[in-house]
Amino acid sequence: MTVVTRFAPSPTGHLHLGHAHSALFGRHAAVAARGRFLLRIEDIDPTRCRPAFVDDLMEDLAWLGLTWETPVRRQSEHLADHRAALARLEDGGLVYPCFCTRKEIAAEVARAGHAPHGPDGPLYPGTCRALPASRRQARRAAGDPFALRLDVTRALERTGPLRWYDRARGWQEATPQILGDVVLARKETPTSYHLAVTVDDALQGVTLVTRGEDLFFASHLHRLLQALLDLPVPAWHHHPLLTDERGERLAKRAGAPSLRALRAAGRTPAEVRGLAGFPERAA
Numbered sequence: 001m002t003v004v005t006r007f008a009p010s011p012t013g014h015l016h017l018g019h020a021h022s023a024l025f026g027r028h029a030a031v032a033a034r035g036r037f038l039l040r041i042e043d044i045d046p047t048r049c050r051p052a053f054v055d056d057l058m059e060d061l062a063w064l065g066l067t068w069e070t071p072v073r074r075q076s077e078h079l080a081d082h083r084a085a086l087a088r089l090e091d092g093g094l095v096y097p098c099f100c101t102r103k104e105i106a107a108e109v110a111r112a113g114h115a116p117h118g119p120d121g122p123l124y125p126g127t128c129r130a131l132p133a134s135r136r137q138a139r140r141a142a143g144d145p146f147a148l149r150l151d152v153t154r155a156l157e158r159t160g161p162l163r164w165y166d167r168a169r170g171w172q173e174a175t176p177q178i179l180g181d182v183v184l185a186r187k188e189t190p191t192s193y194h195l196a197v198t199v200d201d202a203l204q205g206v207t208l209v210t211r212g213e214d215l216f217f218a219s220h221l222h223r224l225l226q227a228l229l230d231l232p233v234p235a236w237h238h239h240p241l242l243t244d245e246r247g248e249r250l251a252k253r254a255g256a257p258s259l260r261a262l263r264a265a266g267r268t269p270a271e272v273r274g275l276a277g278f279p280e281r282a283a
């Protein structure tokens with residue numbers, strides 16, 4: 001089977017060394033297996049994404065020496081695919097509208113005292129899960145904003161136990177319940193990161209999902225969505241995040257130098273590949 005990997009940046013800013021590491025990691029995994037490497041633009045959030053960053057990131061990646069297949073999939077152009085997947089989950093009774101504001105959720109969590117926590121903080125306490133159908137209809141008819149959440153318990157009952165394979169950590173028992181009833185879409189946006197990434201990886205034929213360890217827990221949920229939507233199941237390889245000399249993560253917001261800043265400072269592509277954890281092999 002041909003190995004297909006991808007790099008899937010969100011154009012919310014300029015790429016930095018952490019992104020370069022991830023992109024090179026995916027590209028090397030494809031090359032090592034004589035496979036294919038794709039680029040996907042994850043631009044479903046119009047409030048945070050800018051078209052100019054798309055042009056810039058492609059320029060940066062090309063400068064770094066990367067090549068990828070065309071056409072490049074831009075998620076914002078494929079919302080119909082995500083909408084169709086969402087409709088299927090809704091038809092299966094696995095999604096419910098949640099009208100809670102962030103404030104209400106925080107208050108409910110505080111009231112509960114020992115609210116269960118997941119890797120990203122306290123879990124949604126499930127307030128709207130049991131809302132009667134008439135109340136849901138009334139609130140929707142009134143135009144109240146809402147999020148569509150996955151009923152993870154019901155979904156797991158439907159699929160039974162699931163497993164997934166990570167090349168670094170081996171077989172994993174899927175435990176998507178650690179993330180709670182995640183948001184899959186909102187009134188105005190027919191998708192979310194979780195839904196779009198799962199649908200698009202399947203539609204693009206990705207066989208090996210390479211990405212940073214910060215998204216390790218998300219893969220539990222993606223495995224569940226694949227089972228619910230009858231999608232093919234890839235393997236995963238979550239790589240450690242690149243850290244600086246002090247061991248701090250080169251996160252997007254931590255002020256890490258962008259690739260273009262390094263380039264402007266006179267660094268060569270080979271030097272930057274080295275800084276990104278992919279030094280040239282000695283001849």
Ligand code: GLU
Pocket residue numbers: 007008009010042197210211212215
């Ligand atoms: N778009 C995500 C990000 O930039 C990565 C998605 C993925 O690799 O699954 O953080």
